[in-house]
Amino acid sequence: MTLNHLCIIGAGSIAAELLDTLAHVLEAPLERLIVLQRAGKTTLPEDMAQAASRCAITVQASDNLADVIAARPDLAIECAGHGAVHAYGEQLLENGIETVIASTGVLADDAWHDRLRRAAQAGQTRLVLPAGAVGGMDILAALQNGTLDTVAYTSRKPPHAWRGSPAEAAVDLDSLTGETVFFEGSARRAAVDYPQNANVAATIALAGAGLDATTVRMIADPDVQANIHQIEIASDGAEVQVRIVGKPTARNPKTSLPTVYSLVREVMRRRGPIVS
Numbered sequence: 001m002t003l004n005h006l007c008i009i010g011a012g013s014i015a016a017e018l019l020d021t022l023a024h025v026l027e028a029p030l031e032r033l034i035v036l037q038r039a040g041k042t043t044l045p046e047d048m049a050q051a052a053s054r055c056a057i058t059v060q061a062s063d064n065l066a067d068v069i070a071a072r073p074d075l076a077i078e079c080a081g082h083g084a085v086h087a088y089g090e091q092l093l094e095n096g097i098e099t100v101i102a103s104t105g106v107l108a109d110d111a112w113h114d115r116l117r118r119a120a121q122a123g124q125t126r127l128v129l130p131a132g133a134v135g136g137m138d139i140l141a142a143l144q145n146g147t148l149d150t151v152a153y154t155s156r157k158p159p160h161a162w163r164g165s166p167a168e169a170a171v172d173l174d175s176l177t178g179e180t181v182f183f184e185g186s187a188r189r190a191a192v193d194y195p196q197n198a199n200v201a202a203t204i205a206l207a208g209a210g211l212d213a214t215t216v217r218m219i220a221d222p223d224v225q226a227n228i229h230q231i232e233i234a235s236d237g238a239e240v241q242v243r244i245v246g247k248p249t250a251r252n253p254k255t256s257l258p259t260v261y262s263l264v265r266e267v268m269r270r271r272g273p274i275v276s
Ligand SMILES: NC(=O)C1=CN([C@@H]2O[C@H](COP(=O)(O)OP(=O)(O)OC[C@H]3O[C@@H](n4cnc5c(N)ncnc54)[C@H](OP(=O)(O)O)[C@@H]3O)[C@@H](O)[C@H]2O)C=CC1
Pocket: 009, 010, 011, 012, 013, 014, 015, 036, 037, 038, 039, 079, 080, 081, 082, 083, 084, 087, 101, 102, 103, 104, 131, 132, 133, 134, 195, 196, 197, 199, 200, 203, 251, 252, 254, 255, 256, 259
């Protein structure tokens, strides 16, 4: 089945760039697009409205999940934060709407993991975890079928990319003169404590060694301009090192541009007859 009707949840930096990119890469417009925003927001920001009209023949902006469920999109993509997955995830899945979530860190909470798994089963659909800002999930998930000895993830970002996170309490982000490790712990702790910065810790953990066995370091580094993600895997099948130097999105320095492109990929792989 080809994807013709898409729902995007959120109208922030990922959503805006997702629409911009889709407008360029779609060979033919979608039939319908519905964008779900917070209560009280029923029109799209002007730049998003223009991009949306290039992506789909019919565009609807809504602040009500019931509109999305009634519209029955082929796919919903969440790019709005943990609160949005809590607010909409179960109902989308229970209603049989395949759902891709950028905010994968929600699954670091076992209760939510269970609720969303049950909802997907009840709706006979799937909750899809995109690679997001990182890569190598294919080999990591394959190696998980053998013996994974260690999976270690390091996130290195410029100090300003950590503003508004608990890093502010751990270090003085404004006066760093060199790289500073402010978090070392499990992927579970990272994803829970850093909901806007460490979703990929959960993505990596869920593809591989699990939320408690996957180790995470987070570093504020005044000498970098990019969001640098490193994954080190030791296993019976292979030793793997992945290093991604992600460019930040124009609107949000916390978020890396590959996140946007990985969501575009989730759309495009449902539009063509050959999937890679
Ligand atoms: N897996 C990955 O690799 C990555 C995942 N992420 C996840 O994606 C999320 C979004 O990132 P980004 O676009 O950069 O963030 P932004 O802050 O730029 O945008 C978030 C948008 O979501 C909206 N929003 C928040 N809550 C709701 C809700 N309950 N219903 C509808 N809309 C809502 C916000 O609206 P308002 O302005 O009204 O608050 C805003 O428009 C992050 O919070 C993070 O969880 C981010 C980067 C990488």
